[in-house]
Amino acid sequence: MSSNQRVLMKGNEALAEAAIQAGCHHFFGYPITPQTEVAAYMAKRLPKIGGTYLQAESEVAAINMVLGAASAGIRAMTSSSSPGISLKAEGISYIAGSDLPCLIINVQRGGPGLGGIQPSQSDYWQATRAPGHGDLHALVFAPSSIQEMVDMVFDAFDLADQYRMPSMILADGMLGQMMEPVVFPEKSVNPVDKSSWALTGHQGKRAHHIVNSLYLQPDELEKNVKERFERYELIKSKEARAEEYLVEDAQLVVVAYGATSRIVRSAINTARGKGIKVGMIRPLTLWPYPSSVIAKAAETAQAFLTVEMSMGQMVDDVRLAVNGKKPVAFFGHTGGVIPTPAEVLAEIEKMTGGDR
Structure with a gap:
């Protein structure tokens, strides 16, 4: 190919x-x-x-x-x-x-x-x-x-x-x-x-690698x-790597990764169309976790929402990164149920009060 x-x-x-x-x-x-x-x-x-x-x-x-x-x-x-x-x-x-x-x-x-x-x-x-x-x-x-x-x-x-x-x-x-x-x-x-450690056969020419x-x-x-x-x-x-999407002026920052972030992005675009200042931080690496990116956003954002296809796991890392400076909420489904853009939008609107 x-x-x-x-x-x-x-x-x-x-x-x-x-x-x-x-x-x-x-x-x-x-x-x-x-x-x-x-x-x-x-x-x-x-x-x-x-x-x-x-x-x-x-x-x-x-x-x-x-x-x-x-x-x-x-x-x-x-x-x-x-x-x-x-x-x-x-x-x-x-x-x-x-x-x-x-x-x-x-x-x-x-x-x-x-x-x-x-x-x-x-x-x-x-x-x-x-x-x-x-x-x-x-x-x-x-x-x-x-x-x-x-x-x-x-x-x-x-x-x-x-x-x-x-x-x-x-x-x-x-x-x-x-x-x-x-x-x-x-x-x-x-x-x-990798010659300093790989097991490739010493042929009597070097010390054994273990x-x-x-x-x-x-x-x-x-x-x-x-x-x-x-x-x-x-x-x-x-x-540590992350993507920031419309975070600069965001009052609410949604944190999502993987396939879920696609759904979140759609909801954010709709919310922006309604004048709601919301953005997304998408971790590209989960370890090492991009805590500094989230911590920086906590200086200007009013709140965070984590969306996951679980009962809430990455939300722990978001809370650690925010370090109590701003509230962190969670929304998700588990068991194979996939969140919809409409559901995420409803959570965004609930947390912002539809604020412009």
Whole structure:
């Protein structure tokens, strides 16, 4: 597929093609709705380009295969939906504890438990707070369109390599299943030099490289974790990203991410047509979270509204960023129910009193 060619693609398939073009030729996964097309696309494409597609016997096996491939310094990926990501959590922690880069796709569905197969954003806490056990983080990206899913795959791999940690694309069933035209960017893959740690065989010419997450001595483990958190602080200062939409004069700022932000944008445009001063902050990264952007908006806005496809998870981060300076309200649906522009508009009007 050539660059600069506008192609109509389903979100899941665009994710897979973007990963291939970003230099990922090794995929390990297990089918689960609504992300199965990612694996199906990889199954068709990777054998034709000399890559590896392997449907593992379980999600647990798949993430540990990613760990093994990443240990060799190659770009590797897995994809799943919410229950499957929970099964991968142990392996994600091993990957983070071993300082290995990889990409994990979560096309979210409703939960908890088996839940349903409709779109949801109820894995926010899992992605940003506890993608695995222990003191760790993963880079988390939140696309709102198929084009952004494509673009973020490239960034996710690059930053994973740069900081030696797992990246996650937090999509949902709506983005995974919808179709939009996309353009694949003209980017040459310039992977980070991994020769100082990758398990590529020493051939008697260098010391052994060891990939490990086991530290039986508490002092040694604490030192290792603290060094990792110094890197996390650097990431917070450099990599947090957000889009601001009509925020400059906004009395009310709505915070939304992913597919929900598309609905919010429509409601804001209608509200603006009625003279209501409302804008939106859309986090592009959920970890690191763009807290400073929200904190700056709190200096001029009168209130905040968070809209999510959950019972309210990102709203915690908005409240932390606002730090009590302004009221923060929440509106959302869960279980696969998608908020409508009319519902969001009604919340905007309720909070502003229709003020101009």
